[in-house]
Amino acid sequence: MLEVKDLHAYYGDSHVLQGVSLEVGASECVALLGRNGAGKSTTLKSIVGLIPSRRGKVVFKNRQLDRLPTHRVARAGIAYVPEDRGIFPTVTVDEHLGIALKAARGRSSRRTADYVYQLFPRLAERRRNLGGQLSGGEQQMLAIGRALVSGPDLLILDEPSEGLAPVIIDSLAEVLNAIKSEGTPILLVEQNYHLATYLAHRVYVLSQGLIRFSGTTSALIADETVRRTYLSV
Ligand SMILES: Nc1ncnc2c1ncn2[C@@H]1O[C@H](COP(=O)(O)OP(=O)(O)OP(=O)(O)O)[C@@H](O)[C@H]1O
Protein backbone atom coordinates (compact mmCIF):
# COMPACT_ATOMS: atom_id res chain seq x y z
CA MET A 1 0.00 0.00 0.00
CA LEU A 2 2.47 2.67 1.28
CA GLU A 3 6.19 2.23 0.94
CA VAL A 4 8.63 4.85 2.23
CA LYS A 5 12.25 4.23 1.34
CA ASP A 6 15.34 5.98 2.66
CA LEU A 7 13.66 9.34 3.25
CA HIS A 8 15.88 12.29 4.10
CA ALA A 9 14.60 15.72 5.12
CA TYR A 10 16.26 18.93 6.25
CA TYR A 11 15.23 22.15 7.95
CA GLY A 12 17.93 24.49 6.70
CA ASP A 13 21.21 22.78 7.54
CA SER A 14 19.68 20.46 10.10
CA HIS A 15 19.45 16.92 8.78
CA VAL A 16 16.23 15.83 10.53
CA LEU A 17 15.34 12.59 8.72
CA GLN A 18 18.41 10.49 8.01
CA GLY A 19 17.03 7.67 5.93
CA VAL A 20 13.60 6.64 7.19
CA SER A 21 12.04 3.53 5.65
CA LEU A 22 8.65 2.13 6.56
CA GLU A 23 5.70 0.30 5.07
CA VAL A 24 1.97 0.15 5.65
CA GLY A 25 0.17 -2.83 4.17
CA ALA A 26 -3.48 -3.22 3.17
CA SER A 27 -5.81 -3.16 6.22
CA GLU A 28 -2.84 -2.58 8.49
CA CYS A 29 -2.59 -0.17 11.43
CA VAL A 30 1.01 0.93 11.87
CA ALA A 31 2.29 3.19 14.65
CA LEU A 32 5.31 5.45 14.44
CA LEU A 33 6.57 6.17 17.94
CA GLY A 34 9.38 8.22 19.40
CA ARG A 35 10.19 11.03 21.79
CA ASN A 36 9.59 14.73 21.20
CA GLY A 37 11.69 15.97 18.31
CA ALA A 38 12.42 12.47 16.96
CA GLY A 39 11.15 13.41 13.51
CA LYS A 40 7.70 11.80 13.56
CA SER A 41 5.74 14.79 12.25
CA THR A 42 8.47 15.52 9.74
CA THR A 43 8.12 11.97 8.40
CA LEU A 44 4.37 12.42 7.94
CA LYS A 45 4.80 15.84 6.36
CA SER A 46 7.35 14.42 3.93
CA ILE A 47 4.96 11.63 2.97
CA VAL A 48 2.08 14.03 2.21
CA GLY A 49 4.31 16.56 0.44
CA LEU A 50 4.17 19.39 2.96
CA ILE A 51 7.95 19.50 3.15
CA PRO A 52 10.18 18.41 0.32
CA SER A 53 12.33 15.38 0.95
CA ARG A 54 15.84 15.71 -0.40
CA ARG A 55 16.31 12.03 -0.98
CA GLY A 56 14.23 8.88 -0.86
CA LYS A 57 11.07 7.50 -2.29
CA VAL A 58 7.40 7.45 -1.33
CA VAL A 59 5.31 4.91 -3.25
CA PHE A 60 1.59 4.56 -2.70
CA LYS A 61 -0.50 1.99 -4.55
CA ASN A 62 2.38 1.49 -6.99
CA ARG A 63 2.60 5.20 -7.71
CA GLN A 64 5.52 7.43 -6.80
CA LEU A 65 4.30 10.31 -4.60
CA ASP A 66 7.44 12.22 -3.68
CA ARG A 67 7.57 15.66 -5.26
CA LEU A 68 3.79 15.67 -5.76
CA PRO A 69 1.97 18.65 -4.21
CA THR A 70 -0.20 17.91 -1.17
CA HIS A 71 -3.55 18.20 -2.99
CA ARG A 72 -2.42 15.56 -5.49
CA VAL A 73 -1.39 13.28 -2.63
CA ALA A 74 -4.89 13.73 -1.17
CA ARG A 75 -6.44 12.88 -4.51
CA ALA A 76 -4.32 9.74 -4.63
CA GLY A 77 -6.30 8.60 -1.56
CA ILE A 78 -4.24 9.67 1.46
CA ALA A 79 -6.09 11.58 4.18
CA TYR A 80 -3.85 13.38 6.66
CA VAL A 81 -4.88 14.80 10.04
CA PRO A 82 -2.13 17.19 11.20
CA GLU A 83 -0.98 17.71 14.77
CA ASP A 84 -2.78 21.08 14.95
CA ARG A 85 -6.00 19.59 13.51
CA GLY A 86 -6.56 22.51 11.12
CA ILE A 87 -10.14 23.34 12.13
CA PHE A 88 -11.44 26.71 10.88
CA PRO A 89 -12.77 28.74 13.84
CA THR A 90 -15.50 30.56 11.90
CA VAL A 91 -16.82 27.62 9.85
CA THR A 92 -19.55 25.29 11.16
CA VAL A 93 -19.16 21.55 11.64
CA ASP A 94 -21.60 20.91 8.77
CA GLU A 95 -19.67 23.23 6.49
CA HIS A 96 -16.34 21.56 7.32
CA LEU A 97 -17.77 18.26 6.15
CA GLY A 98 -19.40 19.92 3.13
CA ILE A 99 -16.07 21.35 2.00
CA ALA A 100 -14.38 17.97 2.39
CA LEU A 101 -17.19 16.22 0.49
CA LYS A 102 -16.85 18.69 -2.36
CA ALA A 103 -13.10 18.11 -2.50
CA ALA A 104 -13.75 14.35 -2.66
CA ARG A 105 -16.09 14.64 -5.67
CA GLY A 106 -15.46 11.87 -8.10
CA ARG A 107 -14.08 9.41 -5.57
CA SER A 108 -16.22 6.27 -5.69
CA SER A 109 -15.48 5.56 -2.02
CA ARG A 110 -16.82 8.97 -0.94
CA ARG A 111 -18.95 8.82 2.20
CA THR A 112 -21.66 11.10 3.59
CA ALA A 113 -21.85 13.57 6.45
CA ASP A 114 -24.22 11.08 8.12
CA TYR A 115 -21.45 8.47 8.14
CA VAL A 116 -19.34 10.89 10.20
CA TYR A 117 -22.27 11.79 12.47
CA GLN A 118 -22.93 8.12 13.18
CA LEU A 119 -19.27 7.59 14.02
CA PHE A 120 -19.21 10.69 16.24
CA PRO A 121 -22.73 11.32 17.65
CA ARG A 122 -21.35 14.26 19.62
CA LEU A 123 -20.55 16.04 16.36
CA ALA A 124 -24.12 15.56 15.14
CA GLU A 125 -25.35 17.48 18.17
CA ARG A 126 -22.94 20.27 17.36
CA ARG A 127 -23.36 20.35 13.60
CA ARG A 128 -24.38 24.02 13.52
CA ASN A 129 -21.63 25.16 15.90
CA LEU A 130 -18.54 26.93 14.68
CA GLY A 131 -15.15 25.24 14.77
CA GLY A 132 -13.97 27.77 17.35
CA GLN A 133 -16.84 26.79 19.69
CA LEU A 134 -15.81 23.13 19.85
CA SER A 135 -13.84 21.51 22.65
CA GLY A 136 -10.43 20.02 21.87
CA GLY A 137 -11.93 16.54 21.69
CA GLU A 138 -14.72 17.66 19.37
CA GLN A 139 -12.20 19.41 17.13
CA GLN A 140 -10.18 16.21 16.90
CA MET A 141 -13.35 14.24 16.05
CA LEU A 142 -14.16 16.77 13.34
CA ALA A 143 -10.62 16.62 11.96
CA ILE A 144 -10.81 12.82 11.75
CA GLY A 145 -14.37 12.88 10.41
CA ARG A 146 -13.39 15.35 7.73
CA ALA A 147 -10.46 13.12 6.75
CA LEU A 148 -12.79 10.12 6.45
CA VAL A 149 -15.44 11.60 4.13
CA SER A 150 -13.33 10.90 1.06
CA GLY A 151 -13.27 7.20 1.97
CA PRO A 152 -9.45 7.33 2.03
CA ASP A 153 -7.21 4.42 1.07
CA LEU A 154 -4.86 5.43 3.90
CA LEU A 155 -5.53 7.51 7.00
CA ILE A 156 -2.53 9.32 8.49
CA LEU A 157 -2.94 10.70 12.02
CA ASP A 158 -0.44 12.89 13.86
CA GLU A 159 -0.92 12.52 17.64
CA PRO A 160 -4.70 12.35 17.69
CA SER A 161 -4.80 11.97 21.50
CA GLU A 162 -2.65 15.04 22.21
CA GLY A 163 -4.18 17.32 24.82
CA LEU A 164 -7.31 15.22 25.33
CA ALA A 165 -8.75 14.00 28.64
CA PRO A 166 -8.42 10.25 29.35
CA VAL A 167 -12.15 9.60 28.93
CA ILE A 168 -12.11 11.33 25.51
CA ILE A 169 -9.03 9.30 24.52
CA ASP A 170 -10.95 6.13 25.40
CA SER A 171 -13.81 7.02 23.07
CA LEU A 172 -11.34 8.09 20.37
CA ALA A 173 -9.64 4.70 20.72
CA GLU A 174 -12.95 2.93 20.09
CA VAL A 175 -13.69 4.99 16.99
CA LEU A 176 -10.20 4.42 15.59
CA ASN A 177 -10.60 0.74 16.34
CA ALA A 178 -13.86 0.72 14.36
CA ILE A 179 -12.20 2.50 11.42
CA LYS A 180 -9.39 -0.05 11.55
CA SER A 181 -11.90 -2.92 11.61
CA GLU A 182 -13.54 -1.55 8.47
CA GLY A 183 -10.18 -2.21 6.81
CA THR A 184 -8.92 1.36 6.33
CA PRO A 185 -5.12 1.29 6.64
CA ILE A 186 -3.84 3.69 9.31
CA LEU A 187 -0.43 5.25 9.89
CA LEU A 188 -0.52 6.61 13.43
CA VAL A 189 1.97 8.87 15.18
CA GLU A 190 1.44 8.84 18.94
CA GLN A 191 3.13 9.78 22.21
CA ASN A 192 0.47 7.77 24.01
CA TYR A 193 2.11 4.35 24.18
CA HIS A 194 -1.03 2.63 25.44
CA LEU A 195 -3.25 3.97 22.68
CA ALA A 196 -0.64 3.12 20.04
CA THR A 197 -0.08 -0.43 21.25
CA TYR A 198 -3.85 -0.96 21.64
CA LEU A 199 -4.44 -0.05 17.98
CA ALA A 200 -1.33 -0.96 16.02
CA HIS A 201 -0.49 -4.29 14.41
CA ARG A 202 3.10 -3.17 13.86
CA VAL A 203 5.32 -0.44 15.25
CA TYR A 204 8.32 1.62 14.17
CA VAL A 205 10.36 3.51 16.74
CA LEU A 206 12.12 6.65 15.57
CA SER A 207 14.95 8.47 17.32
CA GLN A 208 17.00 11.36 15.95
CA GLY A 209 15.74 10.79 12.44
CA LEU A 210 16.50 7.06 12.29
CA ILE A 211 14.30 3.98 12.70
CA ARG A 212 15.66 2.13 15.75
CA PHE A 213 13.08 -0.62 16.01
CA SER A 214 10.60 -2.22 13.68
CA GLY A 215 8.39 -5.14 14.57
CA THR A 216 5.03 -6.36 15.76
CA THR A 217 3.36 -4.65 18.66
CA SER A 218 3.89 -7.70 20.86
CA ALA A 219 7.61 -7.67 19.97
CA LEU A 220 7.84 -4.06 21.15
CA ILE A 221 5.95 -4.82 24.35
CA ALA A 222 8.43 -7.66 25.00
CA ASP A 223 11.50 -5.52 24.24
CA GLU A 224 12.20 -3.64 27.43
CA THR A 225 15.50 -2.20 26.18
CA VAL A 226 13.90 -0.49 23.19
CA ARG A 227 11.00 0.78 25.26
CA ARG A 228 13.28 2.20 27.97
CA THR A 229 15.88 3.63 25.61
CA TYR A 230 13.64 5.28 23.07
CA LEU A 231 10.22 5.64 24.66
CA SER A 232 10.74 5.80 28.43
CA VAL A 233 7.96 3.28 29.05
N1 LIG B 1 9.85 24.17 10.79
C1 LIG B 1 10.97 23.75 11.40
N2 LIG B 1 12.13 24.43 11.29
C2 LIG B 1 13.26 24.00 11.90
N3 LIG B 1 13.33 22.87 12.63
C3 LIG B 1 12.22 22.16 12.78
C4 LIG B 1 10.96 22.55 12.17
N4 LIG B 1 10.02 21.63 12.50
C5 LIG B 1 10.65 20.72 13.26
N5 LIG B 1 11.96 21.03 13.44
C6 LIG B 1 12.95 20.22 14.19
O1 LIG B 1 13.05 18.96 13.58
C7 LIG B 1 13.13 17.92 14.55
C8 LIG B 1 12.00 16.93 14.34
O2 LIG B 1 10.76 17.57 14.53
P1 LIG B 1 9.37 16.84 14.42
O3 LIG B 1 8.32 17.88 14.55
O4 LIG B 1 9.35 15.98 13.23
O5 LIG B 1 9.39 15.92 15.72
P2 LIG B 1 8.27 15.03 16.37
O6 LIG B 1 8.84 13.66 16.52
O7 LIG B 1 7.00 15.17 15.62
O8 LIG B 1 8.14 15.67 17.83
P3 LIG B 1 6.84 15.93 18.76
O9 LIG B 1 6.59 14.64 19.46
O10 LIG B 1 7.31 16.99 19.70
O11 LIG B 1 5.70 16.36 17.89
C9 LIG B 1 13.11 18.62 15.90
O12 LIG B 1 14.42 18.76 16.34
C10 LIG B 1 12.50 19.96 15.61
O13 LIG B 1 12.97 20.92 16.50
Ligand SMILES: [Mg+2]
Ligand atom coordinates in the same frame (compact mmCIF):
# COMPACT_ATOMS: atom_id res chain seq x y z
MG1 LIG C 1 5.18 15.94 16.09
